[in-house]
Amino acid sequence: MDGTLLHGTTASLQIARHLGCVPDLTGLEARFAAGEIDTRGFAAAIHDLWGSLTEQSVTDVAGASPWLAGIREVCADIRQRGERSMVITMSPDFFARRLLPFGFDDVAASRFPALPFREALDPAGILSPGDKVRIVDEARARHGLPLDRCVAYGDSMSDAPLFRHLTKTVAVNADHHLAELAARSYRGGDLAGAYALGRELLAQS
Numbered sequence: 122m123d124g125t126l127l128h129g130t131t132a133s134l135q136i137a138r139h140l141g142c143v144p145d146l147t148g149l150e151a152r153f154a155a156g157e158i159d160t161r162g163f164a165a166a167i168h169d170l171w172g173s174l175t176e177q178s179v180t181d182v183a184g185a186s187p188w189l190a191g192i193r194e195v196c197a198d199i200r201q202r203g204e205r206s207m208v209i210t211m212s213p214d215f216f217a218r219r220l221l222p223f224g225f226d227d228v229a230a231s232r233f234p235a236l237p238f239r240e241a242l243d244p245a246g247i248l249s250p251g252d253k254v255r256i257v258d259e260a261r262a263r264h265g266l267p268l269d270r271c272v273a274y275g276d277s278m279s280d281a282p283l284f285r286h287l288t289k290t291v292a293v294n295a296d297h298h299l300a301e302l303a304a305r306s307y308r309g310g311d312l313a314g315a316y317a318l319g320r321e322l323l324a325q326s
Contacts, residue, residue, distance in 0.1 A: 122210035122217055122230075124276030125293045128187045128310050132216040136171065139182045145170055160211055161244040164231055167213075168242040176215070176236050183219040191313035196224025198316070205264060209256050211248045211279060229256045253283040269326050272319040275299060289322040291315050 123131035137146040149166050152158050158166070199206045207227040210217050217230035232246030248256075261271060273280065273287050276295045284290045284302040292303035293315045300306045304322055307315035 122208055122212055122220065124295070125274055126189055126192060126208070126220070126312065128189050128294070130187060132186075132210075132212040133167065135182050135186050136174065136179070136216065139178060140171060140174065142170055160231070160249050161247045164213075164233070164247040165242055165244070168233065168238055172238050174236055174238070179215055179219070179236065183216060188223075190311040191316070192220075192223045195312050195316045200224065200226070205260075205266075207257075207260060209248075209253045209283075211250070211252075227260070250279040250282050253280065254286045257283060257286070270323065272322060274315055274319065275303075289319065291318050291322070 123133075127135070133146055133150075134143070137143045146167070149158070149163055149170075153160075153163050196206050205226045206224070207229065208217060208220050208225050209229045211231055213233045214228070214230040215233055215236055217228050220228055229248070231248045232243065234240035234242060257271065257273070260266070261268065269288060271287055272289045272291065273283050274291045274293050275284060276293050276299065278298055280299060281302060284292075284299065288304065290303045290305070292300040292306040293312075294308055295303070295306065305318040307318055309315075
């Protein structure tokens with residue numbers, strides 16, 4: 122979701138801007154990048170940091186976020202073909218589920234307590250990059266989808282395990298590390314452009 126569907130930003134950054142805690146988030150991201158904390162440690166920290174966050178705030182933030190153009194059109198085309206679309210993100214579920222009205226069939230994200238936070242965070246609900254492979258394979262099993270009929274779109278190295286697992290992959294506004302793993306690469310502000318590359322890969326099956 123972050124970077125792939127949000128142009129030039131992330132869900133966490135959008136929320137941090139709203140709450141006025143960007144420096145705190147930047148510090149957490151630096152620690153994560155340095156390997157000092159993992160996805161569970163990062164989630165625990167933002168759970169503590171965002172105690173005042175409400176559902177209405179998330180709705181407002183999501184509504185004002187710079188989503189790529191063409192998301193609804195791409196989801197509609199996928200559905201008309203009898204296919205399914207899924208978002209898999211390590212970002213919080215309370216933000217990620219705002220993508221369902223765009224037309225996605227499923228959203229898998231890190232599980233957080235209800236907003237505003239009154240309950241402890243369950244670390245078992247926080248996703249890691251490797252979980253993306255597990256979630257895709259579980260979805261493929263449910264729907265009888267062969268590996269070569271699945272296309273992954275991603276933008277960061279958190280997508281690397283999935284990109285190594287699948288053969289049909291499209292890097293979206295990604296840095297060279299992920300782009301080198303991808304079968305195709307797209308840069309721009311319209312998801313339809315990336316989707317067209319994915320359809321080309323499917324046509325080769």
